[in-house]
Amino acid sequence: DAKTTQPPSMDCAEGRAANLPCNHSTISGNEYVYWYRQIHSQGPQYIIHGLKNNETNEMASLIITEDRKSSTLILPHATLRDTAVYYCIVRVATSDKIIFGKGTRLHILP
Amino acid sequence: GAVVSQHPSRVICKSGTSVKIECRSLDFQATTMFWYRQFPKQSLMLMATSNEGSKATYEQGVEKDKFLINHASLTLSTLTVTSAHPEDSSFYICSASTGPEQYFGPGTRLTVT
Numbered sequence: 523d524a525k526t527t528q529p530p531s532m533d534c535a536e537g538r539a540a541n542l543p544c545n546h547s548t549i550s551g552n553e554y555v556y557w558y559r560q561i562h563s564q565g566p567q568y569i570i571h572g573l574k575n576n577e578t579n580e581m582a583s584l585i586i587t588e589d590r591k592s593s594t595l596i597l598p599h600a601t602l603r604d605t606a607v608y609y610c611i612v613r614v615a616t617s618d619k620i621i622f623g624k625g626t627r628l629h630i631l632p
Numbered sequence: 633g634a635v636v637s638q639h640p641s642r643v644i645c646k647s648g649t650s651v652k653i654e655c656r657s658l659d660f661q662a663t664t665m666f667w668y669r670q671f672p673k674q675s676l677m678l679m680a681t682s683n684e685g686s687k688a689t690y691e692q693g694v695e696k697d698k699f700l701i702n703h704a705s706l707t708l709s710t711l712t713v714t715s716a717h718p719e720d721s722s723f724y725i726c727s728a729s730t731g732p733e734q735y736f737g738p739g740t741r742l743t744v745t
Contacts, residue, residue: 563739563741564739565725565727565737565739566676568735568736619666619678620727620734621678622668622675622676624675
């Protein structure tokens with residue numbers, strides 16, 4: 523079973539920041555938080571990952587709480603192309619296997 | 633970033649026939665490849681893990697004799713759906729791993745009539 527809990531869906535206005543929450547209260551010390559997204563009828567796309575520090579790349583920012591029990595993915599300026607299902611996953615970096623939960627369906631509203 | 637391709641992107645086959653789906657890592661060597669299945673409105677479900685040169689490891693509930701996986705090289709894995717039936721119609725996605733990073737293919741939509 524997936525080790526994360528995400529809201530099933532969210533709306534965000536185009537141009538605004540999209541903040542996607544994820545709960546992972548049973549995360550272990552050696553598990554990373556990964557985010558992927560899946561645009562309709564495509565394969566998943568890697569977004570970002572982190573262990574305990576906040577991370578930022580060209581796509582998004584990842585904010586992890588100090589106790590590591592939850593995190594937030596931030597898309598700073600959402601566009602219509604960001605409409606997708608976003609998956610929050612916890613996994614050990616040395617473990618290849620990825621188990622997907624149900625994710626959050628993000629709708630960007632024009 | 634690393635590129636993973638799948639072929640074909642779409643396939644329609646008749647019930648009872650077999651269909652092969654290829655997964656290739658185009659610009660890197662993948663020590664491990666994975667196969668997922670996704671039904672409409674559902675999440676991806678891991679079917680099996682394959683390492684080059686060894687037998688695939690199947691997830692619980694996945695029939696190994698029906699979903700044959702071959703990982704003959706570090707850049708190619710194939711999934712053969714044998715004696716396909718309409719309930720096997722699904723979106724099949726592969727991924728390739730170099731270690732902690734995993735890259736996904738674009739998926740293959742299988743329709744069994």
